[in-house]
Amino acid sequence: NAGVTQTPKFQVLKTGQSMTLQCAQDMNHNSMYWYRQDPGMGLRLIYYSASEGTTDKGEVPNGYNVSRLNKREFSLRLESAAPSQTSVYFCASSTKEGAGNQPQHFGDGTRLSIL
């Protein structure tokens, strides 16, 4: 039972390089999310996809793009990495966005360092 799978687990980039973080879920969830986790700031929503074919900005979308490739996969792209994007990135999924009582299920995270 894989749940939410993220790749890679670790990555080091130079400033200006591009990178795509991959996320896939096998729970047939409709909604998927990308968060970044920084010390003392909890998790902040970057982008989300309420359903296949839709994406929307979250709290901190600048410098990122996303693609909901199909129902299972939701990727996060950094076009030109900046040191401020050094963080731990978590992908999550839930049954249905807007259904308040549905918890989100998280992947193991990607630890990204930008030099």
Add this chain to the structure above:
Amino acid sequence: AQSVSQHNHHVILSEAASLELGCNYSYGGTVNLFWYVQYPGQHLQLLLKYFSGDPLVKGIKGFEAEFIKSKFSFNLRKPSVQWSDTAEYFCAAKNSWGKLQFGAGTQVVVTP
């Protein structure tokens, strides 16, 4: 603006001590509340959730939380902690239509 506040950023306590982590939210209307735990090097896992009904919610691993509507609070408790409870704990809240919003987290260290 909607927000979730966790009172303590770091808590250090000994095994067998009692734990209480504070969480306050500023949401109007119906709110759904969650506590997540993140063990070192792992992803977030759901500890417990409150949607409606009994305000005292029991979760996994002996944790419970109490929803007090008048205080806009959802504090997490455990009567007797173990070394394995060392982790970071996140409170989160959402309306029926809104996005899940997390508190800043509380790092809990349990010493033998």
